[in-house]
Amino acid sequence: MPTAKDVLLQLARGLEHIHKKGLVHRDLKPENVLIWVDPNTQKVLMKWADFGLSKRVNEKGSYSMQSGVKGTLDYSAPEILKLLEKEDTSTSTDGTTSPNTRGNIKSDVFAEGLVFGYFLLGGVHLFYSGSRYHIQSNIIEKEPPNLPKIQFKDIRTLIQKMLEKDPHKRITSSDVTQELQEIEMSINNSIFAEDTYPSLEEVEILLQKEMDINSVDEKGLTPLLHLALPKKNEGDNLVEIFRLLITKGANVHCETENKMNALHLLCEHYKNENFIDLVKLLIEKGINVNCEKKRWNAFNWLCKMYPHNNLLELVKVFIASGIKTTTDGMLFSSYVIITKKKI
Known part of the structure; x- marks a missing residue:
């Protein structure tokens, strides 16, 4: 229904x-x-x-x-x-x-x-x-x-x-x-408009109001995609928020107009050390790990942007998921991993 x-x-x-x-x-x-x-x-x-x-x-x-x-x-x-x-x-x-x-x-x-x-x-x-x-x-x-x-x-x-x-x-x-x-738009905009991650409690309240968790805003973004964009705060609870939204029916396969999915965006923007749990969750839910933008997939962006010491663990998770290793950015990604002394 x-x-x-x-x-x-x-x-x-x-x-x-x-x-x-x-x-x-x-x-x-x-x-x-x-x-x-x-x-x-x-x-x-x-x-x-x-x-x-x-x-x-x-x-x-x-x-x-x-x-x-x-x-x-x-x-x-x-x-x-x-x-x-x-x-x-x-x-x-x-x-x-x-x-x-x-x-x-x-x-x-x-x-x-x-x-x-x-x-x-x-x-x-x-x-x-x-x-x-x-x-x-x-x-x-x-x-x-x-x-x-x-x-x-x-x-x-x-x-x-x-x-x-x-x-x-x-x-x-x-x-x-x-x-x-207007009521529907105001509910959805409560997630779209903010430049900080909402709390889990705020998301639960929105879900109680029966927001459309797969609605698309004027930029072509669903709530899941919007949450994958950079925010001002740390997003310590983002794993729980993603899990809740996906459990309620959020589409993990949604993409931006540039054909980037949530995993791709997160690898480019998200810097929290709990990222590995978020990656495992999205892979478990079947997200396309090989989604590409200008022949760069999520793995390439991860290697370039991720700043923490558990990068090697993330690399292993991606390789186990079947990530393509033949994209134009793969040699660059390997170079970045080596120069960061993560392997």
Whole structure:
């Protein structure tokens, strides 16, 4: 399954697409989320289904409700539920409403917020307060009692905007998509933007927020690649950070636009004596030790840049991994090792 934030973003993009096509869905609920697996990539995609109640909207996003209230009431916006309470002359005896009664496309956004909450709370309705018979009255009259139980503050804030009682003040489906994208970017940038290595605790917090550990920033770098670049601090915990990210699914085979992988970058930049543990970890996870930049592989950069006395141990690890020894830089690397008196 995708991460929680990816699920929300896929659904948000789906509703935004529906609305841009000039349609209101009118029956968004958990049962109408279709989970589809791409047979070619095995990627799981979330889609909105069941358009039996959908209608065209005008340029202002409104539509006629002369045929009456439709949809699943526990997943309806308050303005929709209030129509059921009206007992004036605007409601006819046959269950239809006045020709002047119009719905708003933003009712879908409210329903989508309810679906988001249901998903994040593991099947609990945001407005459930002990009895399902109170859900509809709670939607009309109260704030969602279960919203504080959602773990992610930024997502809670977004859903609160989606559940605005006044549809004219409620955000649009495009706003939802945009805010989710900004939330994802802010999470990823918390690793990308820093010029120091994060602590293990900071990485664990990011993972709890379900950051996309294989996302690519504007420079074409994943978190793993970005951590392989030079930083101001020592990076004593970098082995543990790499192990944690890889355990959570970070792709060790990712490369920069110049075809350099994390091992290549680390050999060029990383100077900590614990590097041998990091090298062993990456080799164990199957990283390409022969990734080259201008016919220099990681071994060449290691021999040129690494300053510590355990260089020979690192050389042995590389040779045991099957590193190529015929690159243009190999003679130079051998010369460096000899002149450094490491063998």
